[in-house]
Amino acid sequence: MALLRRRRVRLRPAPDRRQRQVITPEGVPLPFTIGARGARAAALIIDYVLIVAAMAGLTYLVASLANAVHIKADERNPVGQALVVFWIVIMFLFRHIWFLYFELGPRGATPGKRVVGLRVAARDGGRLTTEAVVARNFLRDIELTLPMIFISTTLAMGEDASFAGWAGTAWFLIFVLFPFCNRDALRAGDVVAGTWVVEAGRDRLKAALSTGAGAQGHSTLTQTRYEFGEAELSVYGEYELQVLERVLRDDNAEAMADVAQAICTKIGWTNGRGDERAFLEAYYTQLRARLERGMRFGRRKADKHS
Template identity: 40%
Template sequence: MKLKRAKKAPTTVVASPGDLSAHHARRSRSLVTPEGVDLHLRLGDAGERAAALLIDLAIIVGVLIAFSLLTLLAFFGAKGKGGDVIATVWMLVFFVLRNLYFVIFELTPGAATPGKRAMGLRVAARNGGRLTADAIFARNAMREIELYLPLSFLIVNNSQVGAWISLAGLLWCGVFLLFPLFNRDRLRVGDLVAGTWVVKAPRRKLVPDLARTSRPSPGRFAFTQAQLDAYGVKELHVLEDVLRRYETKTIALVAARIRLKIGWKVAPEESDGDFLAAYYAALRGRLESRLLLGKRRKDKHDQS
């Protein structure tokens, strides 16, 4: 009598929380801003960046198709007249979509295209400073070499371009498209040239106003106008982020820097958190009152 061999049940491998945390740790980076604030960032992985690029390319193609239909309707509506003008306008729109789509969106305060926003990503400077227009232009200018030029070789008919040139275009495209997979920070060539990287910027729920919820007892801290004029709007935003994160080491470091900057004498039993919360509330009130008078101080270097 033959015994039937029992079939093995398929095994399912489930990633443990430790594996997931290790994955996030590999993507995490510590970045110290010029103000001395230690920020912890998570880099966007290759899959998220590829999905963001596909979304943006789909938007570009969709807009171009819609505009092409409109130009055809305009051409037929004009009974064939003004064809040169219509063709020129179409080429101008194509140029803008191809070369300025990414630049225009990344120049916005969010520093992200619609595709990046959908994936919770944004562009940031690797040195922790301000993301400049030069860096945005540089990283996007490289896209012409990384993507558009090799793809043009593949799209052209083989009768016009030899097989070896098509193969070279395919290899070129593959090297640049896969380049982020072969470096630790998942950087494009454009990111290397511009000194940028793409970081995770998840949407945050609105939290209570720090000026109301974290204000210490009135009269405990009294700052002079000179002490409040030491910083501007940019530093206020950094300080707000520090208070929301409330990491003890960062709180102590920032409090020490501000005290040194404004010449503040530490009172007995004065905590760093209370000091920063009080300074934040006072600085915010000072900047808002100046704004009512039409004066906006961008940062500590702005003498207006």
């Protein structure tokens, strides 16, 4: 009887095609995971639902106030006409302000992105600038808003505008399908602004800092207590704090070693190998506390070049 020998096949985990790495201005390699296209679509839908709800609430409030003071929006009432114009302008700006306000914040994410665990980042590893956020969000009008208005207008006009309707649909599909035509899932606004949407790694940093001894400045490996003075903390600002936060969140040993070495070189310290996590947690916690104190008194440093 022939014996059948089974070969053991070692299965290697498939590489994550969404993994990327950029080099920060400090020369530190920083890993990222590109946000999934479905997650980005879900974030946009959540944001638009919240925007519509907020706009409806604001409209109801304005209408109630106008009714309370007996202001009517008709041709014979200039005050009412001015109120209508004011409302149209506010509604037009509200959608843009929503995205700009949240993406320029410290999290770099709108409420929709935060729900699905995404954030906006600069593709060159640098600081996310106001110009980039403005560009990527105003391009959304060309990508989505204008073709939707074009299509709805042509549908209202009936069969006489059938060609225009098809043209508007093609316009809409080109930009909607654009993220599927590149490996980084970039929309046209991302290409122009030099940004991408990446996974934010929710709650892992908070858990690590709440349980790690390094958050209190004490190393369990070397029994060293890391305490930094004003001179050591003043060399870095908000951008470096965000980079350090991403490094701690990703928990990549090689990246943490590179960042710890860069910080030690900058502040004139000598740190032992193998203790990078505790060192970085202590520096992150104390730098964040310093920046928060500074912002309370009106002092704000965006990065080391400011």
